[in-house]
Amino acid sequence: MSGSVAPYVFEKKRVEQGAPVIEGLPEVGLVGTITAAYIASSLGGDAVGYIEIPDLPPIVTVFESRILEPCRLYSVSVEQRKLLLLYSDVPVPPRSMWSIANSVTEIASTIKSPVISVGGIPEPDRLDIEKPKVYVLSNDEELVRMALATDYVQRFENGYLTGVKAAILKSAAKRDVRVLLALVQSHMNYPDPGAAAEVVTFLNKLLGMSIPVAPLLEQAEQLKMQMRDLMRRTSTNLSKMPIGLQLESPPGYIK
């Protein structure tokens, strides 16, 4: 199971070697999804490929009469650099998480790029938090150093990760791919554009971009409405995962 790779297609010629792969698949608070969608729509991304999600019946997305794969790769140009964004209109079933993670790291390995995996970390008191904290974790100390140098994030020190992000970290070790996780305090079961705005701000600082965040916050209510159906399906998916682990502390006796 953990060794299988989901089928994927991407136009290698249209993807820049070394361009960071921003993974924003639907999980807690749809933070990754909102972040990826916002960056792609703000900067006018081109669809350059897709990953087929195994264990799903046949599904296509229709948008403005165009037939699209639900889980797509976008190439985005921003201030003389390129990014590759991974976005999905449907949640990844737990059974497909390993193979999707393997595809992500294989793509990153092919173009010799780091993966920046963005998402939410459940925070029960999110409603009382005006400015959610962003935590970073990496398998590469240089990436952590660069992230901490932004003065905008904290190191993720103790806890558990579950789902696609955990699978990406494990898969990356096998392919020698550098991964940076950026996780922001978020509502668990409600779309959280406010949390996504913090991630965009962090990415701006990390990658030297200046994507405005104000329009994202202005559209927050409309985005929450548009993402409602996806949130419901994602929550149903998350209920099959040990998501509560992300609120727990590891025993921590042995390193």
Added chain:
Amino acid sequence: MVREMEEAFEEEVENMLTHLKELELSSRCLEPFYELFEKPEEYILRMDIPGADRDKIEVRGRGRIISIYAPCNYSVPYRDGVRTCATCYRLEVELPADASWEGARQRYKEGVLEIRIPRSVKEYRIKIE
């Protein structure tokens, strides 16, 4: 065997999601996502109702049932470009027996409605001798 059970469960969930969506589309009334937390001194009911008209949110308690009605302007892109609309959120939740309406309070922030309902049975502290 496990795979068959998983598939049967997924089929049930899919049926439930389809039924819920059909109901929402035909009634134009949305059932909000909600969470109920239990704390020693109160219950916290939280729900996501983006686009609700803050001044027209109605929260009523009757017996153990709490009802929420919130008119909203909900519209998203849909098939022929026409937008599907819902006119309200509606939710009824049965609370545990010790929920007390007296002192209940609510706030609406960033599309999330939070209602705090005190518990009537106080805890007694027993000293250790």
